[in-house]
Amino acid sequence: MTANVNGQLVKIPRHVAIIVDGNGRWAKERGLTRMQGHDAGFKNLRKLTEYIHSLGIEVISYYVFSTENFKRSAEEVDHLMDIFVKLCRHELKTFMKNNIRVIFSGRDEPLPAKVIAARNELAIKTANNTGGIVNFCLNYGGRAEIIDAAKKLAADKDADLDNLTEQDFAKYLYHDLPDVDLMIRTSGELRLSNFLLWQNSYAEFYFPKTKFPDFHEADFDQALVEYTLRDRRFGGIKEDK
Numbered sequence: 001m002t003a004n005v006n007g008q009l010v011k012i013p014r015h016v017a018i019i020v021d022g023n024g025r026w027a028k029e030r031g032l033t034r035m036q037g038h039d040a041g042f043k044n045l046r047k048l049t050e051y052i053h054s055l056g057i058e059v060i061s062y063y064v065f066s067t068e069n070f071k072r073s074a075e076e077v078d079h080l081m082d083i084f085v086k087l088c089r090h091e092l093k094t095f096m097k098n099n100i101r102v103i104f105s106g107r108d109e110p111l112p113a114k115v116i117a118a119r120n121e122l123a124i125k126t127a128n129n130t131g132g133i134v135n136f137c138l139n140y141g142g143r144a145e146i147i148d149a150a151k152k153l154a155a156d157k158d159a160d161l162d163n164l165t166e167q168d169f170a171k172y173l174y175h176d177l178p179d180v181d182l183m184i185r186t187s188g189e190l191r192l193s194n195f196l197l198w199q200n201s202y203a204e205f206y207f208p209k210t211k212f213p214d215f216h217e218a219d220f221d222q223a224l225v226e227y228t229l230r231d232r233r234f235g236g237i238k239e240d241k
Contacts, residue, residue, distance in 0.1 A: 003055060010224040013181030016052065017061040017196055017203065020045065022187030022211025035079045040213035042083050046091065049134060051217045053098055055224075059133045059177055061105070063195045067141040070110065081115050084138060088118035092125060099131030105174040106140035107148070135175065142197030149173045173198060182227045184220075186212040204230045 001012040020041060027037025045062065052060050065080060095102055104119050111119075119138065149172035153159055156172075170176060180196055180203040188209035192200065206223045208215065 001056065005055070005221050005224060006218075008221075008225060009228075010221075011228045012056050012224070013227060014057070015059040015061065015178045015180045015182075015199075016057055017063070017180045017183045017200065019063040019183075019185035019189075019193065019195055020212045021185055021189055023213060025187065026211040026213045034076055037213065038076075038080060038083060042087065044213050044215065046094070048215070048217070048220065049100075050094070050098060052220060053100060053132050053134075057132065059135060061135040061137060061177075061180065061196060061199075063137045063140065063193075065106075065138050065140070066194060067107065067139055067144060068194075070139075081112055084115050084136075085118045087136075088115075088122040092122060095122070095126050095134070096129070099129045100126065101129040101131075101133045102126045103133060103135050103175055105135055105137045105145065107144060108139075111139050133177070135177065137195070140195075142192075142194045145174055145196075146198060170198065179203070182206065182223065184208070184223055186210055186215045202232070204232065 001014075002009055003012050004010075023037035023041035024034040025037075026040065027034055045064075049060060064084070069080070070077060102122050104123060108116055115138075119136075149169065152172040153161075153164075153169065159168075177199065179201065180199045183192075183196070183200050183203040184206045185191070185193075186208055188207060190207055204227055206226055208219060208223065210219050
């Protein structure tokens with residue numbers, strides 16, 4: 001699928017994954033607290049989601065909180081948990097207006113009960129929306145997802161282990177989503193940080209130096225331009241003409 005974006009014809013990926021990174025450093029550069037940086041990131045996430053959805057992208061996955069992020073200060077973790085509750089409770093109208101289904105990837109433990117309740121309520125209320133999917137990776141780790149999938153497979157008495165395919169195994173992941181086409185990590189860090197390890201196998205990676213609160217529509221457009229220039233061979237060889 002292609003689209004005209006600001007006068008340029010670009011390829012539109014089916015699944016875009018974004019590591020939301022740089023909120024704290026963005027705040028530090030401005031003499032603000034890390035919590036204010038997360039607030040700015042949340043505000044930008046709301047706007048960016050609507051824009052990405054408007055381009056016809058089917059799935060957006062955001063890495064918003066990893067399993068390792070619980071190592072941060074209690075003050076910062078509590079603030080982030082409050083942001084997630086706010087997102088779930090106050091953005092329902094926006095998701096419904098845009099016909100977006102919201103899902104969550106990650107483990108329950110040790111999320112606070114208020115986060116689990118708000119998360120589940122949003123997922124249930126948007127479950128029948130058909131215009132696109134937003135996948136929030138919350139208390140998420142790529143290795144944990146693969147381990148959890150393996151446990152589900154082992155517990156499935158009907159699973160045909162002798163003839164198991166990658167497509168079969170993918171159905172045991174948190175959600176049976178298409179593979180990631182374009183993976184973006186803001187702030188210039190060059191790491192996956194345990195994000196969607198299975199789904200990112202053949203994704204194109206893009207690492208802008210822009211920190212997430214400043215990663216706006218024009219920056220995403222540039223990511224699409226870069227994606228369009230990539231030659232995706234999925235392990236094959238391009239034949240000379």
